[in-house]
Amino acid sequence: MKRFSKEELKANNARYLWHPMAQPKAMRETPPDIIARGEGSWIWDIDGHKLVDGVGGLWSANLGFGRSEIRDAIVAQLDELAFYNVFRGTTHPRAIELSTRMAEFMREDGVVASFFSNGGSDAVEGALKLARQYWKIRGQRDRTKYIALRQGYHGVHFGGMSVNGNTNFRRAYEPLLPGCFHIDTPWLYRNPYTDDPQELGEICARQLEREIVFQGPDTVAAFIAEPVQGAGGVIVPPPNYWPRIREICDKYEVLLIADEVVTGFGRTGHMFGTRMWGVKADMWCLAKGLSSGYIPLGMTAIAGKVAEVFDGGDAALGAVTHGYTYSAHPVAAAAALATLDILESEDVVGNAARQGEHLLRRMREIGAGSHLVGDVRGVGLMACFELVSDKATKASFPRGASEPMAIARAAYEMGAMVRVSGPNIILSPALTISREQIDLLCDILQQAFNKVEGG
Ligand SMILES: Cc1ncc(COP(=O)(O)O)c(C=O)c1O
Known part of the structure; x- marks a missing residue:
């Protein structure tokens, strides 16, 4: 079976592959990240960049990657x-x-x-x-x-x-x-x-x-x-x-x-x-x-x-x-x-409850210091920042506003995968994620907000 080189993978992705919820042309102009490997709550992209997976695949890899059982x-x-x-x-x-x-x-x-x-x-x-x-x-x-x-x-x-x-x-x-x-x-x-x-x-x-x-x-x-x-x-x-x-x-x-x-x-x-x-x-x-x-x-x-x-x-x-x-x-x-x-x-569900509480606490701290975060909400290991253009009036960003994506990109570069859906930054990591990984995710998100809001 022929394996593609990194360059071939990047070149061919949006040429032949149509992605859910995306315009084919847009995927050629702004190529998606190619995730190549996963272990627990860690993922690596095709360039070897290591990230903590705040998305859990897509609310789905609940037990993390690489479970031998x-x-x-x-x-x-x-x-x-x-x-x-x-x-x-x-x-x-x-x-x-x-x-x-x-x-x-x-x-x-x-x-x-x-x-x-x-x-x-x-x-x-x-x-x-x-x-x-x-x-x-x-x-x-x-x-x-x-x-x-x-x-x-x-x-x-x-x-x-x-x-x-x-x-x-x-x-x-x-x-x-x-x-x-x-x-x-x-x-x-x-x-x-x-x-x-x-x-x-x-x-x-x-x-x-x-x-x-x-x-x-x-x-x-x-x-x-x-x-x-x-x-x-x-x-x-x-x-x-x-x-x-x-x-x-x-x-x-x-x-x-x-x-x-x-x-x-x-x-x-x-x-x-x-x-x-x-x-x-x-x-x-x-x-x-x-x-x-x-x-x-x-x-x-x-x-x-x-x-x-x-x-x-x-x-x-x-x-x-x-x-x-x-x-x-x-x-x-x-x-x-x-x-x-x-x-x-295993106490997977208990871990989701405990880490989820910690996650929400940390997200609320980030939200309190940010002028972009209108609301922080969630339960267990499903959580979201809703971004707004005006915190006092809760005015929404116009569709396609760049801020949510800019924060997600900054987080990606610093080593955290999060998901943007409309005005929301959504977190849904594996239920087996550790407290240290939650802290890393939140530290990175804090820096990503600082970067985007600072300038
Ligand atoms: C609540 C809910 N129902 C149904 C679906 C559809 O599932 P699938 O994408 O596996 O078809 C999803 C997907 O995220 C979902 O969140």
Whole structure:
């Protein structure tokens, strides 16, 4: 197999490779960094420049890079059975083991079954489709609508994109799925209602109730939301929000779908975001941390209440006519089993909670001394600086403003990888990151802010 030289890699990247969320031409003009190696929370670019990874791959390499247990499980599985499908007539040992394991892992949440796929967007698509099917089996064929939150992110398939709450991701692909409606996110920093978290949680929960009643409860299939919004800018809802949402969904029999693609498997300092809020969903969308990002894998976790209805349906209506060639891919399933072993034997989630508190404390210090930082928010190891052009009025930067990128570039040069999304600088390191690495990340960010603000 021919390996490219450094020069060939740099020259060919944007010539032949189209990147998600980027204009191909822009990637040629401002080439992305080429990351060549990873170990724990360290990464090296193609020029050998060493960085602490504040991004965790993309909220995904939760156990860091180079875990030999996951690698060994992958290699052993490649030797044993590189692939077989789970479409009706066949299955394989890893699929059975992983679905059994997930039912045990999420027993306290009420999960009884898993539907596997290839990533987060798939996991969302599965949940949205199964929600409609659930109502068809129950004979309520008009229950087809979805309600979701503004600023929410649910991946890029047509269903997920239609419930996304960021119009930037939708515009180029409209018209989308009809019957998707959006309500306000309980976003303390930016809302027209109140500065009181409890009150905000209640106001926004009531919006869900109003929307359900307005649409007609017998037309609403499901409400979908992230327990903490990730891509939308790490928006942490007030503690009363999710319990109220659950109550309202129960009152009108609307299914509650928790999109835990980011929050699942410890990111918030709790194993699942719904657990943090003391709530059980009806379906969960999981990916990223499920295989620690080593191999693409997604899954829709299904609660007993939903599974019972499928079991009770007739053969035609109850059949899940959805799925992918690579659903429950054995190599991905092996990676996930090794990931779950580590999550159960090491205090990864506790580390995320402890390091997350330290991270937020340090970020708040940086924010307090910066005229660019309007808000610092987060929970566990998901955190964000929201940059503003005027701290007093919270005025946003115009789209495409250079400041967030300038800070990220300065940090990169000094040895820290962070991610810019709109006006936000987002941090989502591996859950195994050490305190020293968090301190390094924050020391570098402090210097990057100083550099950009100083001149
Ligand atoms: C909450 C949420 N849902 C769904 C997705 C889509 O996942 P994927 O990119 O694996 O398709 C993401 C991706 O970041 C996400 O953050």
